[in-house]
Amino acid sequence: MVDSYRPKDLKDALSIRAEYNPQPLAGGTDLMVRYQSWSGTLPLFTKSVMFVGHLKEMKYIKKEAKDKTVTLVIGGTATLTDVANNPDTPEVLKKAVLSIAAPALRNNATLTGNICNASPAGDSICALYALDAVIVIEKNGGSREVPIMEFITGPGRTVLGSDELVTAIKIPLKASSVNDFTKVGTRRANALSKLSFTGVADYKNGRIDSIALTFGAVGPTVVRSVELEKKLIGLSGSELKARIPKVIDDYSTVIVPIDDQRSTAVYRKKVALNLLEKYLKELSSHE
Amino acid sequence: MGAKISIPVRRIDAKEKAGGWTKYIGDYQFKNLQHGRFLRSERARAKIIEIKKPDFPEGYYYIDASDIPSSGKNNIQMIKDDWRVFAVSDVKYIGETIAVILGPDKQKVLDLLNQIEVIYEDLVPAFTFDDALSCKGGAVYGDNNIFSEYLLNVGNVDNAFKDAVKIVEGKYETGFQEHLYMETQGLVGAWEDEKITIYASSQCPFYIRKSVAVTLGVPVGDIRVRQTTTGGAFGGKEHFPDVIATPLAVAVNKVKKPVAMIYDRIEDISFTSKRHPSKITIKTGLDKNNNIIAMDIDTLVNGGAYESSTTIVLQRAILHGIGVYNIPNARIRGRAVATNTFPSDAYRGFGAPQGLFAIEMHMSHVADELGLDSSDFRRKHFIKTNDITITNAKMHDEVKLPEMFAKIDEMSDYSSRVKKYTDDPVKGIGIAFVNHGGGFTGNGEQAIIKGVVKMKRLEGGKAGLYVSVVEMGQGLQTTMRKIAAKELGLDYEDIVYDNPDTDIVPDSGPTCASRSIMVVGFLVQECAKKLKAKWNEGVGVEAEDVYKHPDELIWEQETLQGDAYPSYGWGINVVEVEFDPVTYEVKTTGIWAVWDIGVAIDEIIMQGQSSGGVIQALGYASIEKCELKNGAFMQHTMADYTIPTSLDFPKVETCFIDNPYKYGPSGAKGAGELVFDAAPPAYAEAVQNAIGKRIYDIPVTPEMIMGALK
Known part of the structure; x- marks a missing residue:
């Protein structure tokens, strides 16, 4: 009772x-x-x-x-x-x-x-x-x-x-010029996430001044690596662009999803990295 | 769209349903109502060693097979009677009924249920087609796991293949599909006037009456079934309510009190029948002019642990197996297999969507292999009136597919978009051509059903309509009234048509097989004519009409030879999509449908059928994933078993082509299932054109697309 x-x-x-x-x-x-x-x-x-x-x-x-x-x-x-x-x-x-x-x-x-x-x-x-x-x-x-x-x-x-x-x-409330939140759900509305991605970043004097990259539903908690983000601070857009394949590689070791009734580990990981890549390309074109 | 009867009226049930006043089974009040809940198998295949039960307080009952009267039997009389009312000594699937626990207080019922411990000895279960065919763990059914097997043949397939200059093969698979009617399964059994009355959300009150009578071993007249307004069914309330009604009736027979069995949603998704999964292999031989000269098809459907209606589903799958084409030499082997999955059963289309998905995708793949336009290739092979069908009969229908193609091409701009999207990296468009036989297979309407309808002149210039087919959302309460009113020269609102009660209405057969309007509606039309002729005899005068199979149609049931269906509805769908190369998600940007359903009895109701059927089918083709994990459905909540929302698909642009059928009311043919058939292959073809890879299976999930693009 x-x-x-x-x-x-x-x-x-x-x-x-x-x-x-x-x-x-x-x-x-x-x-x-x-x-x-x-x-x-x-x-x-x-x-x-x-x-x-x-x-x-x-x-x-x-x-x-x-x-x-x-x-x-x-x-x-x-x-x-x-x-x-x-x-x-x-x-x-x-x-x-x-x-x-x-x-x-x-x-x-x-x-x-x-x-x-x-x-x-x-x-x-x-x-x-x-x-x-x-x-x-x-x-x-x-x-x-x-x-x-x-x-x-x-x-x-x-x-x-x-x-x-x-x-x-x-x-x-910090300055943030390039923002993305993408949810990949089981349908277009009223859906639970297969995975989600958030990217926020800002440039100061042509260099990345702040950046945060987070991934939902790809691990036991939301995934964010402050360590990997630090490596991007201070980069110019073109430097970031050259670095994208390396960043994707780095993140592929921290994103370790599972299979469940909503999606597969392989899909979650691949799409999380695709969304990261898309965001970084967008970010690198801003400076 | 020229017929006068097609002009829409306001649905008779619109106000009541939109206002929320309609009473469904869960809204009924019964004095001294008891609540029942099933003790179900938690194992897919096991021996029951022991069932440990707590002491039951007074007024609480444990009902099992031992409570079936000696005159009755532990079988559910559906098409076959192999499904047991209660599992005894072993279980064959997860969710199989072992017992009913009932009493006045739900919480106490639940507490008792939770205290029951079933001791199992696990056996090796079979879940897949391969498991079934290799008799993994020993046969679930018979000695080979084959519920039924057929071989259809037209021409000489083996000889024709010898002449083929090119052969194309493909293997196509479809999955389970959950009905997800808005109202879950629900029945109340009551002891009224010294007999059992079942109040049921159902499609087929007379099916329930028959199965309950057989289980209890009493004459059918001793059982009364009253249909309650049914909040959606889609085939899920065709046979499945029998699986609830029979143990429920055993319980009521014992306790002589009203007992409710109303499913919660998770219970409903977890423990009700689904659409039969299929695996279909097609081999096609072509001559040097790219004409199909031979086709060899192998069709498998998974019936689950009990046969139920599986054999008839298999028949539909193979009878629609070569689609809308004239193939001079064709052979279809069909087998329905037994496994330890939840028994599969009726779902809108009843096997046809599986067969049609395979043949349409295969035709698309053959065209692709030959470097031909997929629609041109298919159109070249269209069956025509008087061509020979897979059952060696003439196609009696006037086939209007060419005219229908011209219409959909004009509506959707299909031909030019196909060319435009050839090199587009993300866009694609697909098309599918289908037909769907209306009514029971072959002479089933005569041999099995023999439908009867009755009408009566009532006070105040009204007429009573007595039929056993039901309103379940499809608009039958309105369309049947329109058919009767037209002949009698009355307003449709002056026709009285209540939810069927087996003590009042004659048996006009079940609400299924796209037969309600075409078959029963025709009887209503003819009956109304008879009543009109007698109208002046005064209030109370009655008329009756009984089904008579058209003389010109022949049928041999054992071999499935002859006229497979009295008539066909025909359809074409075009679907346009765009896929996202980052997430592999597909967005549908256009849907078009052209149908030949004879004549629409009500254009708005038929628009509703078209939109609903197409979107339900697109859900099946895209997001409605239903997988097994150790024999249990993994997606068993509404959060995980997702059906489309209004944001998932755009409006369905629909057009109807008139093609009156002489044995249909005002020329109407079957329509309710046809509208499901074309969208899955049209969608899959659109996706394959968008991604540039062939699609063989549905649902086409983003996960599958990612795999295909690797």
């Missing part, structure tokens, strides 16, 4: 979470599917549930400026529709979010939920990895911030403590 809790505010939610460690449920679009049972019977939750989707304190999206950096702060209960409709949402994230399911689901699902579900095929996660998103975590009497790459540790696994809640996602 499991209990359900409906906290009146965030403070209440944190207390309940600390005392009973219930499973937080915001939109329920992943959890209700995961725990579905015979229709007409209760879902098969293995632990108590705390509803958080109604908590108004976390239903916001705002910009914060500190020193010279502007950060987009997405509250813990902002829905995917809220994120897609916000004018400050980075292009790749907006594209990723709009590629998820259908409007009715996006109206209920939260970005936080998508992250905490920690699916390697989570489309928003692929974009958030590339955007250096930071997860804001709170508990009774404390808070911490963890980069998304450290937050997610494996399929369905995160560093979130049983007394903690994700209350916001911070995205530094």
Whole structure:
């Protein structure tokens, strides 16, 4: 037998979470599917549930400026529709979010939920990895911030403590002139990913100043290699162009997908590298 | 499109369905309703050593084969009766019914089910054609795993091959396809007036009545079946409801309370029949003028663990095996094999789509081998009226394929686009020509069905229509009314046509085989004429009409010789695609369809059939992948078994050519399955033209295209 809790505010939610460690449920679009049972019977939750989707304190999206950096702060209960409709949402994230399911689901699902579900095929996660998103975590009497790459540790696994809640996602709004998010799904809408790719980069004085390349659904977590990206910093467009075959080779060692009911390892790897190549060619022609 | 009856009316069920007021089986209220759930086999092939059960509280039941009355039998009487109501001592496929667990509270039923432990001793299962033919693990059926085998022959194939200057061969494969009707399988069995009444979402109320009566060993009159408004079927509710109705009836017979068996979606995809997978090898011999002089075809379909309707599906596959062509010397060997997969069963097209996919792709490949235009080559071989068919009979239909080609060429600009895309690196266009026999094979309408329809004058200037064919989304409640109203000079809304109840309507046969309009509709038309003649006798006057096979048609069932079908619908599809060389995904940019269905009873309803059939077939050809893993379907959720959305394909541009059939109502022929047949080969040919590599199998996935381009 499991209990359900409906906290009146965030403070209440944190207390309940600390005392009973219930499973937080915001939109329920992943959890209700995961725990579905015979229709007409209760879902098969293995632990108590705390509803958080109604908590108004976390239903916001705002910009914060500190020193010279502007950060987009997405509250813990902002829905995917809220994120897609916000004018400050980075292009790749907006594209990723709009590629998820259908409007009715996006109206209920939260970005936080998508992250905490920690699916390697989570489309928003692929974009958030590339955007250096930071997860804001709170508990009774404390808070911490963890980069998304450290937050997610494996399929369905995160560093979130049983007394903690994700209350916001911070995205530094950086200059980025060449952006791509591509989802290869099982069909054109309302589809799960076979794989996804995000590329964001910017030039300064004709040289690559920042770059992030991420791949979804091709490993146990979204794949991003900061090490390989570093090798591209400082290159001019034409230098990058000459380097593309080498970059593809490098990435072919870090992209190690599997076969499953949606696609094959061979296809995932080949198409991930094709998308990378297409992006790098586009990037190299910009400088 | 000239006939007056074709002018569209508002569908009789449009408002109710669009408004959400229609009651489906899950919406019915029953007093003291019990909920049933199946204990199913988790193994593809095993002996049952022991079934460990918890104690059942009062009011909860475990129903199995031992509950079948001694007068009955543990067989489901479909076309064959080999499918068992309950598995006893062994299991033959994953999902096979072992028992029904039922009681008033769903959660308790589920808890009991979860406490049951079945101890199996695994045997070696057979899943593939190769497994079946080599009798892997010992024969699943008989001593050779062959449910049925046929050999069709016209001319002298062996001699003709000796004269061939060129021979082309190809092997073509198609996969499982899930029906994915909007409403899942659902039946409620009730004990009413001291007899069993089955409320069923189904295509064939009389099939259910027969199978339940045989299982319980009672006269058919002791069973009442009431069809409930059916939210899609596509063949999936032709025989399969019998697989639910028979164990359900055994349960109701025991507990004498209403019991519901309504599937959840994942249950429905995992544990219902699919379209038969096929593997077809074709060898063609050509003379020096590039004319086909001989063709040798070997057709295999996978029937799964039980035969059910598989033999008839195989018949359709081979009877459509040489497509719309006049091949002077042709031979088709057809075999239906047994495996330990979920038994395959009816799905829109019933074997014809498999046979037609193979022959159309092969014709395209032969043309390619000869360096000829694929459409020109096929058109040169079109069958004509009075040519000899694969069953050594004359083609009686007036074949309008040349006129239809001219029409689709004008609509789609096919001929010039074929040339334009020859060297295009990403674009391609494909075409396919098909026909589809309407009604039961051969003289089945006479020998097996003998359909009856009844009409009656009612109060208030209305007329009652009593038939056993059902509305399942295809528009029959509207089109049948139009047919009757036309003869009676009434408004179609003045015809009363309720969901069939076997205690009320005569048996006009099942809703399948593209027969409802052509065969039953004709009986309705003739019956309405009779009622009209008696109309002035007053309220309550009745008329009846019984099927009579046209005298000029001959048929020998054992050897499949003669007139294979009373008439054919004919069709051409053109599909245009563009593929993405980065992701290997295919985007369809144009779809055109021209059909000869005799006469459309309602043009908008037929547009719906054309769009729905073509898109369903394009799903089959592209994204509807359904693979087995150790005998279980891997894609068993709606997230993984994907069917097309409105964003996946553009509008289907449709045109109908009138070609009235003398034994069809207002000249109408079968149409519901024809519209499925042409799109898969047209799509596959478009993709092969876009990527520059031959396609032999469907679904044509991006993964397959990547492999082909390696």
